[in-house]
Amino acid sequence: MSDARERQKFLQFLRERGHRVTAERLALFDEIFAQHGHIDAEELLRSMKERALKISRATVYRNLDLLVECGLARKQRLGRDRYLYEHVHPGQRHDHLVCTGCGRVVEFVSPGIAALQGEICRAHGFSPTQHTLQISGLCNACAEMREVTAAVRSRVEEALRHV
Amino acid sequence: MSDARERQKFLQFLRERGHRVTAERLALFDEIFAQHGHIDAEELLRSMKERALKISRATVYRNLDLLVECGLARKQRLGRDRYLYEHVHPGQRHDHLVCTGCGRVVEFVSPGIAALQGEICRAHGFSPTQHTLQISGLCNACAEMREVTAAVRSRVEEALRHV
DNA sequence: CACCTTTTTGAGAATGGATCTCAACAAGGC
DNA sequence: GCCTTGTTGAGATCCATTCTCAAAAAGGTG
Numbered sequence: 001m002s003d004a005r006e007r008q009k010f011l012q013f014l015r016e017r018g019h020r021v022t023a024e025r026l027a028l029f030d031e032i033f034a035q036h037g038h039i040d041a042e043e044l045l046r047s048m049k050e051r052a053l054k055i056s057r058a059t060v061y062r063n064l065d066l067l068v069e070c071g072l073a074r075k076q077r078l079g080r081d082r083y084l085y086e087h088v089h090p091g092q093r094h095d096h097l098v099c100t101g102c103g104r105v106v107e108f109v110s111p112g113i114a115a116l117q118g119e120i121c122r123a124h125g126f127s128p129t130q131h132t133l134q135i136s137g138l139c140n141a142c143a144e145m146r147e148v149t150a151a152v153r154s155r156v157e158e159a160l161r162h163v
Numbered sequence: 164m165s166d167a168r169e170r171q172k173f174l175q176f177l178r179e180r181g182h183r184v185t186a187e188r189l190a191l192f193d194e195i196f197a198q199h200g201h202i203d204a205e206e207l208l209r210s211m212k213e214r215a216l217k218i219s220r221a222t223v224y225r226n227l228d229l230l231v232e233c234g235l236a237r238k239q240r241l242g243r244d245r246y247l248y249e250h251v252h253p254g255q256r257h258d259h260l261v262c263t264g265c266g267r268v269v270e271f272v273s274p275g276i277a278a279l280q281g282e283i284c285r286a287h288g289f290s291p292t293q294h295t296l297q298i299s300g301l302c303n304a305c306a307e308m309r310e311v312t313a314a315v316r317s318r319v320e321e322a323l324r325h326v
Numbered sequence: 327c328a329c330c331t332t333t334t335t336g337a338g339a340a341t342g343g344a345t346c347t348c349a350a351c352a353a354g355g356c
Numbered sequence: 357g358c359c360t361t362g363t364t365g366a367g368a369t370c371c372a373t374t375c376t377c378a379a380a381a382a383g384g385t386g
Contacts, residue, residue: 077240097283097284097287097289099289100292106287106289108283108287110279110283112275112279113276113279113280116273116275116276116279117276117298120260120271120273120298121260121298121300124260124269124271124302124303125302125303125306126260126262126269126298126300126301126302126303127300127301127306128298128299128300129263129299129300129301130298130299130300131296131297131298131299132295132296132297132299133294133295133296134294134295135280135283135284135289135291135293135294136291136292136293136294136295137284137289137290137291137292137293138289138290138292139287139288139289140287140288140289143288143290
C-alpha cells in the first residue's frame, strides 16, 4: 500500500512543477509502492495491464522518470541491460550485491561507505545528487553450485580418458 | 603504446583458453591501451577505421568482452546509455565521479571504501568479481555555472515584471 | 456547467547500442 | 601444403527506451 506521507509529497511535487494530477500518475505511484523489490518498466506495465489498469508504455516510462525527479524512486542498472526502479524508503540509503549466477539482488547498508563518499565529494568540490554502488559476483549458493559442477566435470573427463 | 607485460598476459590468456591470436585482436588491444580515458565501442571502432585498420563492429564488441574476461579491461555504464571501457592499471582500483552537467568523468581512489566492501562481502558470504561505484552530480564549474544562470534568470523575471 | 488553454496520453513508429547469422576466411597443428 | 576449427565481416535482428502527433483530459475562469 502506498504511504500517505509519500503520496502527499508526490502531489506537492506535481503542484509545484505545474504538472497535472492524472489517474495514470496515481495508479503508477500506487503500483511502484506496492512492489517490495526492484522492478523494471516493462514488468510494471505488464502487472498493471493484468489488473486491467489502462496505461500505455510511453506513460509508464515518462512518469517513472518523474518519480525519480521527485526523489520517490531510484533508477539504476543492476547487472541487467535495463533500468530497475525501486521506491525510496526515506532516510535509509542502501546499496546492492548482484549475483551473476542467479541474478538475485541483495541490499546492504554501510554508513561507513556513505561517510567516505561524502569526504571524497568534499575533497573534489563535487555536489553529489545520486550514487550507484553495486558489487557483482557469486552468492553463497551459486559459488557452491559452481564447485560441484566443476568437480563433476573433472570426474567425467577423467572417466572418458579411460574409455 | 601497449605495455609488454600486459600484452604477455593477453597472449597467455588466449593460449590457455584455446583462442587464436589474430591481427584484429592485437590491433584492438593496442588501441584500447593507447587510449588514456574511458571509451565506448563505437568510438573505438571509428578511431580504428580512421587509421585505416580494418576491423568490423562485431569483432570490436566480441573482443572487448574478451579483454574484460581476461581482466585487462573494465566495462561500465558511466552515466550514459552505453558501455564505456577502460584498460585496467594493475593493482590500482579506482572509482568515478560523473558530472551530469558537462559529462566529465573524474577518477578517485579510496582504500577505505575498498576495505569496507570486502567486509560486507565476507559478512554476506558473497564472492565478488567486479564492482561499480559511481557518484553522479555537479562538478565545481557546473555548480557555479548553474548558480550564475539561476541568478540571471531571476533578474530577467524581475525586470519583466516591471514592464 | 460550459469554455478555453495547455498538458498529458496512447498507439505505433523510430532510435540506437548491442548481438546474432552464416558464409568466407585465416590460425595453428600435422 | 593441407585440414580442422575458431574467427571475421556485412548486414539483419533484437529490444529497451524515446519520439511523434492527434485525441483526450486537467484545471482555471466566468
